[in-house]
Amino acid sequence: MTHPVPSERVLPTLNNDGTRRWVRPKLYPGRYYKRRVWVGWSLIVLFVTLPFLRVGGKPVILLDVPARQFHLFGTTFLPTDGVLLMLLMLSIFVTIFLITALLGRVWCGWACPQTVYMELLFRPIERWFEGSRGQQLKLDREGANARRVIKLFVFVILSVFVANVFLAYFVGTERLARWVTQSPFEHPAPFLIVAVTSALVFFDFAYFREQMCTIVCPYARLQSVLLDKRSLIVGYDERRGEPRGKGRSTGGDCIDCKACVVACPTGIDIRNGLQLECIACTQCIDACDSVMDKVKKPRGLIRYASEGFFKTGTRVSWFRLRILVYPAMLLVLLSALFWMGSSKTEVAQVTVLRGIGAPFVEQGERIQNQVRIKIHNRSGEARRFELSLQGAGDSELIAPENPVNVEAGKQVTAGAFVLSKRDLFDNGVMNVEVTVDDGEGFTKHVPYKLLGP
Numbered sequence: 230m231t232h233p234v235p236s237e238r239v240l241p242t243l244n245n246d247g248t249r250r251w252v253r254p255k256l257y258p259g260r261y262y263k264r265r266v267w268v269g270w271s272l273i274v275l276f277v278t279l280p281f282l283r284v285g286g287k288p289v290i291l292l293d294v295p296a297r298q299f300h301l302f303g304t305t306f307l308p309t310d311g312v313l314l315m316l317l318m319l320s321i322f323v324t325i326f327l328i329t330a331l332l333g334r335v336w337c338g339w340a341c342p343q344t345v346y347m348e349l350l351f352r353p354i355e356r357w358f359e360g361s362r363g364q365q366l367k368l369d370r371e372g373a374n375a376r377r378v379i380k381l382f383v384f385v386i387l388s389v390f391v392a393n394v395f396l397a398y399f400v401g402t403e404r405l406a407r408w409v410t411q412s413p414f415e416h417p418a419p420f421l422i423v424a425v426t427s428a429l430v431f432f433d434f435a436y437f438r439e440q441m442c443t444i445v446c447p448y449a450r451l452q453s454v455l456l457d458k459r460s461l462i463v464g465y466d467e468r469r470g471e472p473r474g475k476g477r478s479t480g481g482d483c484i485d486c487k488a489c490v491v492a493c494p495t496g497i498d499i500r501n502g503l504q505l506e507c508i509a510c511t512q513c514i515d516a517c518d519s520v521m522d523k524v525k526k527p528r529g530l531i532r533y534a535s536e537g538f539f540k541t542g543t544r545v546s547w548f549r550l551r552i553l554v555y556p557a558m559l560l561v562l563l564s565a566l567f568w569m570g571s572s573k574t575e576v577a578q579v580t581v582l583r584g585i586g587a588p589f590v591e592q593g594e595r596i597q598n599q600v601r602i603k604i605h606n607r608s609g610e611a612r613r614f615e616l617s618l619q620g621a622g623d624s625e626l627i628a629p630e631n632p633v634n635v636e637a638g639k640q641v642t643a644g645a646f647v648l649s650k651r652d653l654f655d656n657g658v659m660n661v662e663v664t665v666d667d668g669e670g671f672t673k674h675v676p677y678k679l680l681g682p
């Protein structure tokens with residue numbers, strides 16, 4: 230059975246017959262690449278060290294999903310801090326909108342872990358083992374050799390490392406160290422998590438690669454709404470380059486050498502205009518600049534400028550309404566975030582819950598209510614919390630552990646019984662306050678309804 234063959238390429242990573250088109254970019258170590266190496270390696274060092282850093286005894290970043298706690302820069306966010314988290318997320322989104330409106334996809338090309346690890350770690354290792362673009366393409370045609378197999382083995386080791394760094398953000402370095410050092414038979418589930426994450430990282434950097442940016446990443450798709458004619462992009466100066474042609478006598482500065490195309494890690498031709506596959510990595514700038522140097526023409530046929538400038542040839546102001554609106558929104562969001570965050574000075578978060586089972590138990594003239602007092606110690610040190618009852622007449626609060634010891638940052642649920650005289654209840658209810666006091670200035674009164682006959 231024959232399939233219809235499209236007249237033009239559908240995706241830069243697909244051949245017309247549907248097979249994978251491997252992109253083997255040629256490296257042009259120009260001025261932008263050298264800057265990206267500095268920025269990228271600084272970020273890799275940051276990615277790797279951040280999970281180990283502490284602020285006030287807490288991890289700088291720990292997104293502890295199983296414990297439903299996010300630690301960010303010394304502040305712990307609990308599920309009850311939904312408003313704060315929402316403000317934080319909105320602030321991040323507005324910052325992304327602002328940066329993209331001004332600087333285009335600078336995040337993708339300079340700071341995204343996908344690009345940074347791929348272009349500055351995995352790709353250089355690949356070139357070291359397999360040689361130049363031409364040699365890599367030969368291997369694609371003729372089949373893998375021993376060097377490609379060894380490279381894949383090195384990729385496996387690197388993937389395990391990258392996966393462990395990634396997981397450290399979610400499980401913390403202490404737990405991860407236990408997972409790594411103990412036998413997989415003692416911890417089969419964590420072992421499986423590390424193994425699957427490592428396999429996904431390997432799949433991404435050894436096989437999937439640029440398709441993560443061109444097919445999966447939603448940010449590329451948002452480009453059309455986030456960018457406008459005044460945003461900074463990496464673009465081809467068509468007015469200067471066209472008509473293109475081999476040799477130097479065609480009129481335009483582009484000699485159609487395709488250096489910019491073979492340099493592109495997403496496999497596109499920048500001369501076709503702004504494309505969602507372009508991650509603004511600047512490799513085509515370095516490639517074209519090296520060509521312009523050779524043909525003794527000014528650099529910058531491909532360069533950073535706004536789309537408006539490329540179209541009209543005249544400078545367009547970067548100023549527009551949304552450049553005012555985004556910072557104003559950010560100011561409001563961050564003010565609300567800091568105001569709410571700093572007014573939340575509580576040492577501990579206290580929740581009083583009804584005990585499991587019958588709402589109350591009758592014991593002759595006395596009524597017994599079972600309560601659970603959940604105390605989350607948000608301070609940086611262990612505390613002892615004294616439990617007591619207010620507004621309950623001569624009712625007794627009986628707790629097996631009182632005061633309750635809670636380690637720094639930990640949560641304890643203390644069980645307790647309240648024994649009350651039957652006549653203290655009004656229509657089956659007695660409004661009381663459960664008080665939790667650490668003896669060091671923190672007191673919390675939580676209103677609670679005891680139930681009776």
Ligand code: SF4
Pocket residue numbers: 465470473482483484485486487488489490500516517520530531
């Ligand atoms: S590298 Fe420059 S000169 Fe060569 S094809 Fe690309 S734009 Fe034209």
Ligand code: SF4
Pocket residue numbers: 463489492493494495496497498499506507508509510511512513514
């Ligand atoms: S077109 Fe240029 S800037 Fe865009 S991804 Fe390709 S090489 Fe990078």
